Amino acid sequence: MHLRTIEAVNFRNLAGSVEFSPGLNVIYGANAQGKSGWLEAVYLLATTKSFRTSHPREAIRHGEKEAILRGSVARGSLVKEIQLLIAETTKQTFLNAKREPMIRYLGNLDAIAFTAEDMQVVRGAPDARRKFLDRAIFGIQPSFLGTLSEYNRALKQKNALLREASETDDPLRFLDLIAPWNDQLITLGAEIHSTRTGYVDKLRERLSPGLFQHETIEIRYKSSLDGKGDLSDYAGLLRERMGLRLKNEIAIGYSLVGPHRDDLEILFDGYEIARFGSSGQQRSALLILDLAQLSVYHDVFEEHPIFLIDDLDAELDRTRIEILLNYLDGRAQTIVSTSKRSIADRYRDRAATFQVQSGQFLSANQRTNM
């Protein structure tokens, strides 16, 4: 699949539209001109989520009621028009100018983004790694979104009970009330566990060893129940642990057991990357993970999602950029942003290059020397 064109209306400071090449695209321009905004627009149009903010309404231009992103997506000779409307309280999705339910809209265009924000995956807390996994899974198995949101809802309900129980003198009367939520958390939790471990196994097979010389990473799904019993009967073990920890849960006022406390262990040359890796190693590790995600997607759908890299030169050195772009060449449509014109110049013979100024793409004869 590739994104042929995108148009933005009332979205941040962006204006106008652009026609991308199916291969490598380099967007360059001075800072604060809208390069990242355009990448964000592409990612939003594909996933309905932003990599810069958890509230896409923040991207609506000041004083306007709604922002619209429109794109045309090509799969072979088949072209579809997709549109995302962002309003203060809602997001609406359209396919070929007609409303399309979100769950069917997703998948018409898919994107994987490599951004500064994503560095949390290799640098930050487990929660960023769980999000990375879950987002990757949604791309190939949309029903997982339903499972996960049901789990989170049941968890919220259970936590409300635990909080109340922790504040009363008679917590025992809450046991009967907590049990039905635990039952649901066990069923849904077991599904989340098997889906995530299954995905990590697929991802592991696709980690490119030696992509960046001898930098290799290993990954493992680290369940919070590791070492507590037989993980092959996850539901049974989760039930047992919930029973054992219930008193502690009531004392502390929130849930202590379940896949919402799991992690993805990432080892770089045998060491935990988040604690012992250098910045460069962390970037390489994230790239290797993103590329593995790209491969798994291809294994499932026999096509590649588009690959976005925000602020290419800030995140990667020249050698890594070269290796990365060579790897992506001929595989996935790639759109990168950079503040350095020299990078655009270096790739001009094999890439479509675009200059952005004040949110707009300049035509070839408007382009300036920066």
Add this chain to the structure above:
Amino acid sequence: MLDYAEPVTRLIDEFKRLPGIGHKSAQRLAFHILKTPQEETNRLVDAIREVKEKIVFCSVCNNLTDTDPCRYCASPSRDRSIICVVEEPYNLVAIEKTREYHGLYHVLHGALSPIRGIGPEELQIKNLIERLRPDESGEGEVREMILATNPNTEGEATANYLARLIKPLGVRVTRIAMGLPVGGDLEYADEVTMHKALTNRHDI
């Protein structure tokens, strides 16, 4: 200063309290009322007053009714050995439309939701348990309870809670099935429903 004369503002404010009505709709409704002939408005006022005066909750099943007990609970032709538990009166109507179910009902008036402060005390559960006690003659004994709460997190938890409560009393407890809508094409099913239908498949 008010945008409109006080009575108009008051009407708009009252409409705004209704579910699904925002400021613009409230304004539109208020001006519609102002334009309608008096007798039409009277009919609306009477209908609202009458519904509040005449409609009560059935003392047996908590359904909305103008006679107590309601027509399902009072009907001699209904099967008294089976009770279908639903969240809201309109869920009952949906099941009744099938004309396939001839048992009795019980309306909970909601589902468990600790976030919103709704526990078993806030639902009509106590009088459900009372209905399960056979009277002295031993007649009218309930043999089965169908849990037809909504297929979402709160509905599931409510069904689960009731099952734990009722099974020890020796009553058969069943849950309505979840899966594909009948008469539709597979291609129209969303992923979550399809996933549930595949998980809950059965041998034929």
